[in-house]
Amino acid sequence: xxxxxxxxxxxxxxxxxxxxxxxxxxxxxxxxxxxxxxxxxxxxxxxxxxxxxxxxxxxxxxxxxxxxxxxxxxxxxxxxxxxxxxxxxxxxxxxxxxxxxxxxxxxxxxxxxxxxxxxxxxxxxxxxxxxxxxxxxxxxxxxxxxxxxxxxxxxxxxxxxxxxxxxxxxxxxxxxxxxxxxxxx
Amino acid sequence: xxxxxxxxxxxxxxxxxxxxxxxxxxxxxxxxxxxxxxxxxxxxxxxxxxxxxxxxxxxxxxxxxxxxxxxxxxxxxxxxxxxxxxxxxxxxxxxxxxxxxxxxxxxxxxxxxxxxxxxxxxxxxxxxxxxxxxxxxxxxxxxxxxxxxxxxxxxxxxxxxxxxxxxxxxxxxxxxxxxxxxxxxxxxxxxxxxxxxxxxxxxxxxxxxxxxxxxxxxxxxxxxxxxxxxxxxxxxxxxxxxxxxxxxxxxxxxxxxxxxxxxxxxxxxxxxxxxxxxxxxxxxxxxxxxxxxxxxxxxxxxxxxxxxxxxxxxxxxxxxxxxxxxxxxxxxxxxxxxxxxxxxxxxxxxxxxxxxxxxxxxxxxxxxxxxxxxxxxxxxxxxxxxxxxxxxxxxxxxxxxxxxxxx
Numbered sequence: 322x323x324x325x326x327x328x329x330x331x332x333x334x335x336x337x338x339x340x341x342x343x344x345x346x347x348x349x350x351x352x353x354x355x356x357x358x359x360x361x362x363x364x365x366x367x368x369x370x371x372x373x374x375x376x377x378x379x380x381x382x383x384x385x386x387x388x389x390x391x392x393x394x395x396x397x398x399x400x401x402x403x404x405x406x407x408x409x410x411x412x413x414x415x416x417x418x419x420x421x422x423x424x425x426x427x428x429x430x431x432x433x434x435x436x437x438x439x440x441x442x443x444x445x446x447x448x449x450x451x452x453x454x455x456x457x458x459x460x461x462x463x464x465x466x467x468x469x470x471x472x473x474x475x476x477x478x479x480x481x482x483x484x485x486x487x488x489x490x491x492x493x494x495x496x497x498x499x500x501x502x503x504x505x506x
Numbered sequence: 507x508x509x510x511x512x513x514x515x516x517x518x519x520x521x522x523x524x525x526x527x528x529x530x531x532x533x534x535x536x537x538x539x540x541x542x543x544x545x546x547x548x549x550x551x552x553x554x555x556x557x558x559x560x561x562x563x564x565x566x567x568x569x570x571x572x573x574x575x576x577x578x579x580x581x582x583x584x585x586x587x588x589x590x591x592x593x594x595x596x597x598x599x600x601x602x603x604x605x606x607x608x609x610x611x612x613x614x615x616x617x618x619x620x621x622x623x624x625x626x627x628x629x630x631x632x633x634x635x636x637x638x639x640x641x642x643x644x645x646x647x648x649x650x651x652x653x654x655x656x657x658x659x660x661x662x663x664x665x666x667x668x669x670x671x672x673x674x675x676x677x678x679x680x681x682x683x684x685x686x687x688x689x690x691x692x693x694x695x696x697x698x699x700x701x702x703x704x705x706x707x708x709x710x711x712x713x714x715x716x717x718x719x720x721x722x723x724x725x726x727x728x729x730x731x732x733x734x735x736x737x738x739x740x741x742x743x744x745x746x747x748x749x750x751x752x753x754x755x756x757x758x759x760x761x762x763x764x765x766x767x768x769x770x771x772x773x774x775x776x777x778x779x780x781x782x783x784x785x786x787x788x789x790x791x792x793x794x795x796x797x798x799x800x801x802x803x804x805x806x807x808x809x810x811x812x813x814x815x816x817x818x819x820x821x822x823x824x825x826x827x828x829x830x831x832x833x834x835x836x837x838x839x840x841x842x843x844x845x846x847x848x849x850x851x852x853x854x855x856x857x858x859x860x861x862x863x864x865x866x867x868x869x870x871x872x873x874x875x876x877x878x879x880x881x882x883x884x885x886x887x888x889x890x891x892x893x894x895x896x897x898x899x900x901x902x903x904x905x906x907x908x909x910x911x912x913x
Binding site: 339380385 | 517519521630683684691785786792875876877
């Protein structure tokens with residue numbers, strides 16, 4: 322079982338990202354689950370979304386999770402939320418930030434000793450898609466860190482999932498995914 | 507046909523709401539009259555979009571309340587069409603009066619209820635308070651444990667509900683958020699196969715058949731009211747259950763997916779079992795499997811059909827269990843628990859009964875964790891070993907503060 326927790330703000334596309342990732346993984350024969358905690362959250366409120374992936378049917382519907390990966394797609398959330406809650410020793414973090422890894426850990430000492438990867442999904446999204454929607458770049462970074470799928474296969478799959486968007490936006494997302502794949506450290 | 511067909515993958519990653527909306531499209535529902543409420547809104551929104559995009563031939567009626575939504579559905583069903591809608595929580599509460607009208611008028615309507623807590627305090631998350639609110643409304647009630655169930659049970663509900671021997675409305679329940687907003691793999695039916703299974707709507711006593719005028723919504727008073735109600739109850743007790751079994755069997759032939767009115771998992775040799783509804787059934791199945799590796803013979807019973815209550819099947823499922831926990835995801839507010847009471851009634855009149863204890867859990871979407879269920883199975887094993895219920899009869903799972911137990 323592979324488990325992922327997303328830290329996001331409502332409106333940044335974590336739910337779409339989690340569902341998109343689940344959709345891609347499902348086409349490879351694995352079982353998936355994607356869900357989120359909503360409450361009556363308004364745009365901009367901190368929220369979490371979740372993925373489960375397994376070789377067998379996923380029957381666990383508990384919301385509690387000790388994730389293998391933690392994605393933080395808004396840079397301020399490492400300071401305003403506890404992104405390390407319910408973590409394991411092996412949990413890997415992919416964090417959106419303009420800071421270097423060292424600067425980030427200095428600013429948030431809770432991240433000391435954790436396996437951390439950084440990538441500036443907000444800047445990438447702004448420069449490619451033209452809006453600060455950091456969900457698809459985070460998935461590009463995840464492909465690099467996890468080695469889950471070949472990046473070309475992943476981009477082709479995401480093209481199908483994003484097909485209802487205008488072609489220009491789909492192309493921009495592909496560039497964003499590739500940039501995050503190349504730039505994550 | 508004048509509408510477009512949709513190509514689906516064999517497995518689509520859908521949440522429970524979208525799965526239900528796709529089922530309404532594939533069943534080619536004629537009329538949806540609806541009013542939005544979280545978390546059920548995407549079902550009727552989905553149907554409306556399919557209609558606008560020419561994937562379904564039907565009418566979407568926007569109304570001013572849930573009371574009007576069901577009233578519109580009643581009118582459309584009496585006129586003679588395939589009718590469906592969806593609601594949750596307070597919306598259902600406002601709809602309750604008209605639910606009794608629909609079933610009393612013997613109109614086939616499919617209502618998707620995305621189960622959500624009832625205020626106050628206000629809460630949009632999933633529990634079964636609304637499910638129990640319409641328990642005695644005369645509707646057939648199914649319960650989905652996952653998005654797959656939400657999809658499949660809609661087809662089954664139309665087929666049972668519209669049968670000319672049945673003619674009773676049907677509810678498909680799914681857990682708010684835990685099913686409705688959780689995307690999972692759903693095995694799909696091709697459009698033609700899905701519609702072929704449900705079949706073309708066959709009207710009966712339809713008001714648009716001007717050659718054969720009929721009256722709907724009559725007043726009967728003392729001389730006939732009781733006979734009408736008794737006949738409705740009799741049909742629920744005698745006709746609906748065999749029809750559901752027949753439709754479940756047809757559905758298995760088409761899809762390979764087997765449904766039962768009482769779903770039993772690892773029950774044959776079980777000493778202890780959890781009896782519950784919704785997504786909790788699946789989480790409990792996973793924990794039961796883990797308890798078995800620790801030497802506890804654990805099983806799970808999930809109620810697939812809530813109404814008509816499968817009294818004899820429940821007796822059959824529980825007769826050899828030593829200790830069972832009945833889980834109620836709703837506050838009984840001064841009683842032992844809605845499902846607890848029903849199961850006790852079934853087992854009291856059977857020659858052998860397990861030790862039965864009741865648990866209230868998960869109100870307002872409170873998480874039921876695997877750790878909770880591990881503790882629960884251990885407690886049941888203690889009861890089984892002691893030969894008696896070692897706790898009070900009613901306990902609470904997952905509520906903060908001092909431990910609550912009663913009776």
